[in-house]
Amino acid sequence: MSLRALNHEEPDRLYTVTGGRSRIDDDALDLVTLVIAENDPAPGMQSEHVTILRLCRHEPVAVVELSSHLRLPVSVVKILLLDLRDTGHITVRHPTSANATTHLADLETLKQVLVGLESL
Amino acid sequence: MDSKASDRAAEPGPAGAQAGAAGDVPLRRTARDALKIVIVGGFGVGKTTMVGSVSEIRPLSTEEVMTKAGVGIDDPSRVADKRTTTVAFDFGRISLDEHRVLYLFGAPGQERFWFIWDQLFSGSLGAVVLVDTRRLEDSFYPLDRLEHHKMPFVVAVNRFDGPDPQPSLGQVRDALSLDEDVPLVDCDARLRGSSKDVLITLVRHLTTLHDPAALHAPAAIKEAAQ
Numbered sequence: 001m002s003l004r005a006l007n008h009e010e011p012d013r014l015y016t017v018t019g020g021r022s023r024i025d026d027d028a029l030d031l032v033t034l035v036i037a038e039n040d041p042a043p044g045m046q047s048e049h050v051t052i053l054r055l056c057r058h059e060p061v062a063v064v065e066l067s068s069h070l071r072l073p074v075s076v077v078k079i080l081l082l083d084l085r086d087t088g089h090i091t092v093r094h095p096t097s098a099n100a101t102t103h104l105a106d107l108e109t110l111k112q113v114l115v116g117l118e119s120l
Numbered sequence: 121m122d123s124k125a126s127d128r129a130a131e132p133g134p135a136g137a138q139a140g141a142a143g144d145v146p147l148r149r150t151a152r153d154a155l156k157i158v159i160v161g162g163f164g165v166g167k168t169t170m171v172g173s174v175s176e177i178r179p180l181s182t183e184e185v186m187t188k189a190g191v192g193i194d195d196p197s198r199v200a201d202k203r204t205t206t207v208a209f210d211f212g213r214i215s216l217d218e219h220r221v222l223y224l225f226g227a228p229g230q231e232r233f234w235f236i237w238d239q240l241f242s243g244s245l246g247a248v249v250l251v252d253t254r255r256l257e258d259s260f261y262p263l264d265r266l267e268h269h270k271m272p273f274v275v276a277v278n279r280f281d282g283p284d285p286q287p288s289l290g291q292v293r294d295a296l297s298l299d300e301d302v303p304l305v306d307c308d309a310r311l312r313g314s315s316k317d318v319l320i321t322l323v324r325h326l327t328t329l330h331d332p333a334a335l336h337a338p339a340a341i342k343e344a345a346q
Contacts (some may be wrong), residue, residue: 001134011195030154030243031210031223031225031242032153032154032243034147059148059149060147060151061146061147062221067183068180068211073185073206074182074183074184075184075185076185093151093152093153095153095154097156097243102272103325104272104329104330105155105326107330109155110323111327112220113216113222114123114323114327115217115326116156116216116217116220117213117214117316120312120316
């Protein structure tokens with residue numbers, strides 16, 4: 001299903017996927033929070049939950065990549081992820097920048113980013 | 121759904137990028153800290169091209185929706201009959217080391233997509249404003265918002281397909297009313313090396329902002345000159 005097709009049927013499908021929930025605490029998950037599955041999908045689990053657990057079974061996957069893969073809006077994926085987190089199926093690695101009190105990243109981080117970029 | 125199709129139509133790359141999604145080049149298992157840089161600019165300026173030229177994965181695309189209630193904060197007249205507003209955005213990533221991965225987001229600069237900006241800017245290292253000299257006016261709104269968000273940024277002029285002769289960087293700086301301390305560079309967003317240099321310019325700029333003398337000196341000089 002393309003994003004465009006999804007657009008035409010929203011919000012009905014989105015309503016179903018999330019059980020009617022539409023808002024979450026925006027700070028709970030960042031676009032780049034990394035998600036790792038802690039166990040295999042359980043029988044009877046919602047298909048989107050199953051897909052998420054399969055995608056991040058071996059390596060961490062960012063929220064935004066899950067959103068792209070599931071072809072669901074970021075906010076919908078966040079709701080699904082919070083379900084999985086609250087039931088212990090996933091753990092998340094928040095970006096350290098999410099806790100930053102200022103806009104400016106610390107010097108050590110910036111130096112490491114420079115090293116990484118220069119070696120591209 | 122004009123808002124949705126808008127930004128990708130003119131930019132090569134993301135069409136069909138959905139297939140494969142997260143599967144192509146997985147993150148390292150040890151990845152634990154993701155960083156963000158936002159590339160913002162007008163319609164068709166080359167944001168996705170820049171993301172794609174340095175990303176270790178093909179640029180991916182996804183979307184965010186804003187319900188009518190939320191949209192109303194901005195300008196309800198523009199969305200009077202829409203139930204939701206959808207914005208599509210592209211992204212790629214660069215694994216920097218064992219633990220750090222840098223995500224690059226291409227963000228549409230149009231005003232009606234304001235609602236995605238907070239999410240993209242939250243925790244971002246900084247931003248690249250990508251400029252097409254034929255449509256400098258497309259940069260005014262993004263520049264204004266970046267200043268409002270107090271988000272550090274550099275400006276990169278994408279020279280790959282502009283008019284000939286092109287305006288100089290000095291002329292671009294004047295036209296955009298850029299402060300002297302905002303780095304302004306030329307680039308060709310199609311080239312990995314050039315896009316990489318733009319990102320390095322941004323990160324070096326961020327390191328100079330840690331030095332209060334470097335940060336405040338230009339402003340002090342300007343004030344003294346007035």
